[in-house]
Amino acid sequence: MGRLIVIGIVVLLVVWLLRRALAGPRAAGKSPEQAGELKGDLVACAHCGVNLPRLEARSAGGRFYCSEEHWRLGPRDG
Numbered sequence: 001m002g003r004l005i006v007i008g009i010v011v012l013l014v015v016w017l018l019r020r021a022l023a024g025p026r027a028a029g030k031s032p033e034q035a036g037e038l039k040g041d042l043v044a045c046a047h048c049g050v051n052l053p054r055l056e057a058r059s060a061g062g063r064f065y066c067s068e069e070h071w072r073l074g075p076r077d078g
Ligand SMILES: [Zn+2]
Pocket: 045, 046, 047, 048, 049, 050, 065, 066, 067, 070
């Protein structure tokens, strides 16, 4: 009886560790909400004004752009 309880606890521990190991990479990559938190705040494209995560934006001269095309075109108002 006591051994069954110990085996049960060990199984629960292994399942918990596996779920933690599987959840780690997902939290860093695929969940939009959690990825947004990890990537920090949003920035606006200086050309078209669309919001995107700072790490996905191209930056030049303290401004951010949503794509290479808008990065080449530069700020719309400048
Ligand atoms: Zn843009």
